[in-house]
Amino acid sequence: MMEFLDAVDSILYYPILLVVMGAAGLYFSFRMGFVQVRMLPEALRLLMVKPKDGGTSPFQALMVSTASCVGTGNIIGVSTAICLGGPGAIFWMTVMAIIGAASSFTECTLAQVFKRKRPDGSAYGGPAYYIEDALHNKALATAFAVFLLLTYSCGFNLLCSYNTQSTFSVYSFYDPAVTPAIIGAILAALVGACVMGGAKSIEKAAGILVPFMGVAYVIVSIVVLVMNFGELPRVLETIMADAFNFKAIFSGIGGSCLVMGIKRGLYSNEAGVGSAPNAAAAASTTHPVKQGLVQMLSVYIDTVxxxxxxxxxxxxxxxxxxxxxxxxxxxxxxxxxxxxxxGPWFITVAMLLFSFTTLIGNIYYCENGLAYLNHKKMPGSGFMKAFKLYAVLIVFVGAIIPMAAAWDLADIMMGGMTLINLTACVLLGSVVVKAYEDYRMQKAAGLDPHFKGTALGLKPEELDFWK
Known part of the structure; x- marks a missing residue:
């Protein structure tokens, strides 16, 4: 089974996903004049805009998506990429993140354009909805929703839990036969206590924990780099030399710094995977492009x-x-x-906070996928409690399975999501381009951009908002 999972994982990422992700990111970048760079100041300005209707703010939506992608990948994923692929992996991880930010902008803008309205006026949506509403392909939309559930309720939760318990292996009290199960049980109990409160409690927890843990991590990083300032030129030279050692890369490309950087970078920032749009759709804003710009900041926070x-x-x-x-x-x-x-204790605490917010963010995404599969409405409270208990059980199981199995399962499930979502984004790219041009025209005229979908040629029956 492990040999089979390794083989599927290897083929999926090289050459399939490497080519698809790179091509899609460059396509969106060139079509919109590298929006991820040109509009970065505007994205930062929009971050703190508060909705007038009291709905989910752009900042809250960003924090939910960032809670899921900022996590164990920022520590374990980076370590694995460098240890297995070489220091050049961090260069390719960063390059792919900047290119992928254009894909993130595209998918999150689409989620806003085609978001749905609940009876109470709040919004929801994501790739499954824009695949069905704009591409009129329910089968593909259903396949995406299934992959989303497998990825975020199983694959990522298994891996996140394993990575968290592995940080305790350096301590003398760690017993491989007992400690992982104890840590898994504690983590599962904490996650269960939070997610039983529903989506609003997840938004609130993410809004508090994500900024705190991110700032603390950056401060410690700066302290370490200042203490070792004289080593930075050597380190940067090593990274660049390894990143452009094409002889080494092409002699073993499957495990090279290029592929490992892209693979672990995708796990870390999730640009183009189709996860962030589920949170982006919930934001209350006057123009889809506003939330698309805010959401792409998640890629910069996470990877860059x-x-x-x-x-x-x-x-x-x-x-x-x-x-x-x-x-x-x-x-x-x-x-x-x-x-x-x-040092080790700080990483352990950071991993606990990172993994906790990742796990609750993952379950937030699952709620959106379940609603889609249940005829666009949330399942009953009994089913949701059972599903959350299952997700919590997965957290426990993840702490006691082998590392290779956790990585392969997460990679394969995430890869399926990415292929479906990026294909849909490319096919619907013209919608985003038109929305982006409309936003820029209104800004140039000195207006606060407001969006009307029908004015851009979208059909009223395809839209719940923006008519």
């Missing part, structure tokens, strides 16, 4: 800032990374050399 922080902290320590210490061990050993006993 946090993933690079992890990589540089570890590389300046000069602790060698290899297959044996890939994961939490390399990060904790590196920080122990620089910060003493505080």
């Amino acid at each position: 800032i946090l993933c690079n922080a992890t990589a540089l902290m570890c590389l300046v320590s000069e602790v060698p990374g290899n297959a044996e210490n890939a994961g939490a061990v390399w990060v904790q050993t590196s920080l122990h050399k620089v910060l003493g006993n505080f």
Whole structure:
């Protein structure tokens, strides 16, 4: 089974996803004049705009999506990529993130354009909805929703839980036969207590924890880099030399820094995967492009800032990374050399906070997928309680399974989501381009942009909002 999972995982990411993700990101970048760079100041300005109707704010929607993607991938994913692929992986991870930010803008803008309205006036939506409403392909939309549920209720939760318990392996009290189960049980209980409160409690928890943990992580990273400032030129030279060692890359491309950087980067920032649009659709805004711009900030926060922080902290320590210490061990050993006993404990606490917000963010996405499969309405309270108990059980199971199985299952499920979503985004790219041009025209005229879908040629029957 492991050989089969490894084979599927390898083929899916090279060449299929590597080509599809790169081509889609570049396509959106060129069609909209590198919106992810040109409109970055505007995205930062829009971040703190509050909705007038009291609905989900752009900031809250961003924090929910960031809660899911900012997590164990920023520590374990980066460590695994560098230990298995080489230091050049962080360069390709960053490049793909910046290119992928255009895909993130596209998918989140589409989610806003085709979002649905609940009886209470609140909004919901995501790739399953724009695939059905705009492409009129219910079968493909259903396939996406199934992949979303498998990815976020199973694959990612298994991996997140495993990665969290692995951070305790460096301590003397760690017993491989007992400790993982204890940590898994505690983590499952905490997640269960939170998610039983519903979507609003998830938004509230994410809005508090995500900024706190992100700022704390960046502060510690800056301290480490200042303490080792003289090592930075050597580290940057090592990263660039490895990133452009094409002889080494093409002699073993499946495990090269190029592929490992892209694979672990996708797991970390989820640009184009189709997860963030589920949160983006809930935001209350006057123009879809506003939330598309805000949501693409998640990619910058996740990869450009946090993933690079992890990589540089570890590389300046000069602790060698290899297959044996890939994961939490390399990060904790590196920080122990620089910060003493505080280093491993800080990573453990960061992983606990990261994993907690990731897990509750994942279940938020699952609620959206379940609603789609249940004829566009939330299942009954009894079913939802049972589903949440299942998701909590998966958290426990993840703590006690092998690392390779956790990574492969998460990669394959995420890959299925990405292929379906990016195909839909390319086919619907003209809708986003028109919306983006409309936004820029209104801004140039000194207006606060407001969107009317029918004015851009969209059919009224395809829209719940923006008519």
